[in-house]
Amino acid sequence: MEFFANISLGLETALSPVNLLYCFFGVFVGTLVGVLPGLGALAAISMLFPMTFHLEPTTALIMLAGIYYGTAYGGSTASILLNIPGTTSSAVTCLDGYPMAQQGRAGVALAMTAVASFFGGVFGILVLSMFTPVVAAWALSFGPAEYFALMLLGLVAASAISDASLVKGLAMVVLGVLLATVGMDPQSGTARFTFGSLSVLDGLSISALAMGLFGVAEIIASIRNTETRRLDPKAISLRSLMPKRDDFNRSWLPMLRASTIGSLFGTLPGTGPTVAAFVSYGLEKRLSDEPEKFGKGAVEGVVAPESANNAADQTAFIPTLSLGIPGSATMALMIGALMVHGIHPGPNLVTQQPSLFWGLVMSFWIGNLLLVILNLPLIGLWVRLLSVPYHLLYPAILMFVCIGAYSVHYSAFDVLVVMGFGALGYAMRLFGMPAAPLLLGFVLGPLIEQHFRRAMVLARGDFSALIERPIAGSVLAVTGLVLVWSIWSGSKASARLKERRLRIEDED
Amino acid sequence: MSRMDLREFAGGLSLTLLGAAFAVHAGTNYAIGTVTRMGPGMVPVILGTLLALFGVVLVVGAFFRAPKSGEIRIFVPLVILGAILAFALLIRPFGLFPAVFACTVIATFAEMTFRPIASLILATVLSVAAWLIFVVALQLPIALVNWPV
Numbered sequence: 037m038e039f040f041a042n043i044s045l046g047l048e049t050a051l052s053p054v055n056l057l058y059c060f061f062g063v064f065v066g067t068l069v070g071v072l073p074g075l076g077a078l079a080a081i082s083m084l085f086p087m088t089f090h091l092e093p094t095t096a097l098i099m100l101a102g103i104y105y106g107t108a109y110g111g112s113t114a115s116i117l118l119n120i121p122g123t124t125s126s127a128v129t130c131l132d133g134y135p136m137a138q139q140g141r142a143g144v145a146l147a148m149t150a151v152a153s154f155f156g157g158v159f160g161i162l163v164l165s166m167f168t169p170v171v172a173a174w175a176l177s178f179g180p181a182e183y184f185a186l187m188l189l190g191l192v193a194a195s196a197i198s199d200a201s202l203v204k205g206l207a208m209v210v211l212g213v214l215l216a217t218v219g220m221d222p223q224s225g226t227a228r229f230t231f232g233s234l235s236v237l238d239g240l241s242i243s244a245l246a247m248g249l250f251g252v253a254e255i256i257a258s259i260r261n262t263e264t265r266r267l268d269p270k271a272i273s274l275r276s277l278m279p280k281r282d283d284f285n286r287s288w289l290p291m292l293r294a295s296t297i298g299s300l301f302g303t304l305p306g307t308g309p310t311v312a313a314f315v316s317y318g319l320e321k322r323l324s325d326e327p328e329k330f331g332k333g334a335v336e337g338v339v340a341p342e343s344a345n346n347a348a349d350q351t352a353f354i355p356t357l358s359l360g361i362p363g364s365a366t367m368a369l370m371i372g373a374l375m376v377h378g379i380h381p382g383p384n385l386v387t388q389q390p391s392l393f394w395g396l397v398m399s400f401w402i403g404n405l406l407l408v409i410l411n412l413p414l415i416g417l418w419v420r421l422l423s424v425p426y427h428l429l430y431p432a433i434l435m436f437v438c439i440g441a442y443s444v445h446y447s448a449f450d451v452l453v454v455m456g457f458g459a460l461g462y463a464m465r466l467f468g469m470p471a472a473p474l475l476l477g478f479v480l481g482p483l484i485e486q487h488f489r490r491a492m493v494l495a496r497g498d499f500s501a502l503i504e505r506p507i508a509g510s511v512l513a514v515t516g517l518v519l520v521w522s523i524w525s526g527s528k529a530s531a532r533l534k535e536r537r538l539r540i541e542d543e544d
Numbered sequence: 545m546s547r548m549d550l551r552e553f554a555g556g557l558s559l560t561l562l563g564a565a566f567a568v569h570a571g572t573n574y575a576i577g578t579v580t581r582m583g584p585g586m587v588p589v590i591l592g593t594l595l596a597l598f599g600v601v602l603v604v605g606a607f608f609r610a611p612k613s614g615e616i617r618i619f620v621p622l623v624i625l626g627a628i629l630a631f632a633l634l635i636r637p638f639g640l641f642p643a644v645f646a647c648t649v650i651a652t653f654a655e656m657t658f659r660p661i662a663s664l665i666l667a668t669v670l671s672v673a674a675w676l677i678f679v680v681a682l683q684l685p686i687a688l689v690n691w692p693v
Contacts, residue, residue, distance in 0.1 A: 087682070090682070090684075203598050203601050203602060203605075204598075204602070206598060207559055207595055207598035207599065207602075210563075210591050210594050210595045210598065211559075211562070211595060213587075213591055214563075214566050214588060214591045214592065214595065217587065217588050217591075221584040223584070224575070224583060224584045226574055226575070226583075226584040228570070228574060228584055228588065229566075229569065229570075229588075252624060252625075252628065255624055256617065256620055256621045256624050257617075259620050259624075259654050259655065260620075260654075260655065260656070427652070427655050428666065430651065430654075431647075431648045431651045431652060431666060431667075431670060432670055432673075434624070434627060434628070434647060434648070434651050435644055435647060435648065435670050435673075435674055437628075438628060438631040438632075438635075438643070438644075438647055439640075439644070439674060439678055439686075442631075442632075442635055442686075443678065443684050443686070446685075446686070448632045448633070448635055448636050449632075451628060451631055451632035451635070452628075452629070452632050454628060455625050455628040455629055455632065458621075458624070458625055458628065459621065459625055462617075462621050463558075466551065466555075466614075466616060467551060467552070467554070467555030467558070468551075468552075468555070468612075469555065485587045488587070489582045489586075489587070492579060492580060492582065493580060493581065496580055497578065497579035497580030499579075
């Protein structure tokens with residue numbers, strides 16, 4: 037009975053006019069951002085992050101989450117029509133989506149994508165609402181040692197799986213935690229790295245950091261690099277959207293498998309929707325009776341990655357909301373939005389803030405439904421948006437970034453911080469250093485430091501006492517394994533590269 | 545020397561210097577404490593040292609890898625950062641319209657094609673859009689036009 041009570045509480049929260057409005061706004065912006073190449077989910081969420089300061093925490097989270105899973109819907113549109121992935125998680129969709137478009141089946145591809153995305157999203161929501169309370173109940177017994185170990189695992193996994201080298205990923209995590217120490221130390225009251233300035237006593241703002249690293253740095257790198265291609269909106273009429281019965285028959289099993297894979301990868305730290313999409317595509321190709329059709333417009337090659345990335349988008353909220361440990365930079369921003377309102381996500385969130393948790397879950401249902409409605413009949417509008425030239429777009433993005441940063445505390449200093457992080461973000465791009473681990477480190481930094489210091493007090497300064505606790509110890513062991521594995525696979529990859537380079541030199 | 549990756553070298557060196565700066569500043573200014581009762585300086589010293597070490601690994605590795613090509617932009621980042629700076633300097637004393645206008649006009653220079661009329665039109669449109677979105681719709685208390693006294 038409790039389950040139904042929760043469901044109705046959630047529906048009541050999600051269906052309130054304000055939340056409904058912001059849910060719609062979120063998925064609308066998400067689709068928009070997903071469709072526009074050169075603007076990712078992270079940049080969009082960081083740009084709208086300052087708005088959440090003025091909203092209720094539940095409403096804020098509903099909006100940010102809407103942007104997040106909305107981009108997965110919109111991203112596939114650019115993949116299919118232009119062969120340019122709007123977001124990284126829909127990159128795989130290009131492989132079969134674009135050939136389908138070239139064969140005149142763009143409408144079918146778009147329609148099947150919407151169906152697959154909805155299926156994956158719904159699957160992910162079911163997993164999310166079943167497992168979050170279970171994980172949270174289990175995590176109630178965790179002490180500082182366990183939290184320290186879990187956060188360490190999250191950070192190491194995130195830097196090991198990022199596409200840059202392990203050393204760079206780890207260095208960025210460390211830099212993120214260091215940047216988080218700026219400001220007042222909560223345990224001793226000492227002001228650290230403030231250099232006498234009162235503006236940074238509360239610490240550097242997460243919204244300024246995210247907007248600088250992802251918004252401004254992205255603009256600098258994209259100017260004069262983002263192509264806009266002309267496309268005839270009339271080429272896609274609603275009539276051509278209807279998939280054939282055969283398309284459905286071939287799709288439902290791949291959708292089910294891909295959703296399972298996506299749900300699994302979504303919960304793991306560091307992996308997320310992009311990896312899930314790649315893995316499920318590979319699996320479908322291997323299981324298919326006609327693997328030669330993949331890459332030439334197979335409908336399975338479109339529905340599998342789209343189901344997987346949408347399921348992963350939803351299940352990524354399980355560790356975020358039950359443990360307070362984000363698995364990706366986007367989830368770190370979600371936690372940041374809650375912390376701005378003084379809510380620290382953890383095992384108590386589900387029981388103490390039921391209207392927030394269940395309201396968010398129910399808003400996912402509504403959001404996914406809205407996305408199907410937004411994406412199918414309005415496809416012509418999105419297609420037209422694909423041809424907005426970037427030279428008109430980036431000054432508008434810049435304006436949003438500046439006013440957004442200013443509106444948090446009405447201080448010009450915050451805008452200067454965004455500028456500083458923009459410079460840092462571009463420098464990091466030049467040196468090939470990933471920004472996502474830095475954001476994760478920044479969000480988890482204060483928590484990991486406090487848990488570490490508390491755990492060491494409890495263990496009387498004996499580090500081995502940390503390892504001897506069963507859960508903390510095994511999590512630390514897994515962390516060690518991830519490290520060893522990524523060093524090993526990294527050296528193997530570089531050896532392969534060297535070998536290839538030698539062979540090329542021989543051929544010269 | 546031509547085989548080493550100068551960019552990687554510079555990146556590693558910056559990390560080393562940054563990490564060392566954090567560690568030295570924390571070590572000399574904040575209490576370190578003991579392992580059982582850590583002071584505010586302990587964690588920054590550990591992390592700064594770690595960051596410096598990662599930097600050293602990158603610096604050493606740079607000698608053993610071929611340089612990677614890739615564009616290094618100088619003009620574009622300066623223009624974009626300059627546009628943000630203009631906004632930050634103008635928003636308090638002069639208000640929203642001048643700040644957005646200046647920010648947009650400066651930002652359009654990053655395109656490297658000079659289109660004065662197009663950029664003025666864009667700046668006007670964005671100023672009005674900013675007013676409609678942030679002041680009319682979201683009702684943020686931001687002055688439209690100010691004159692510093």
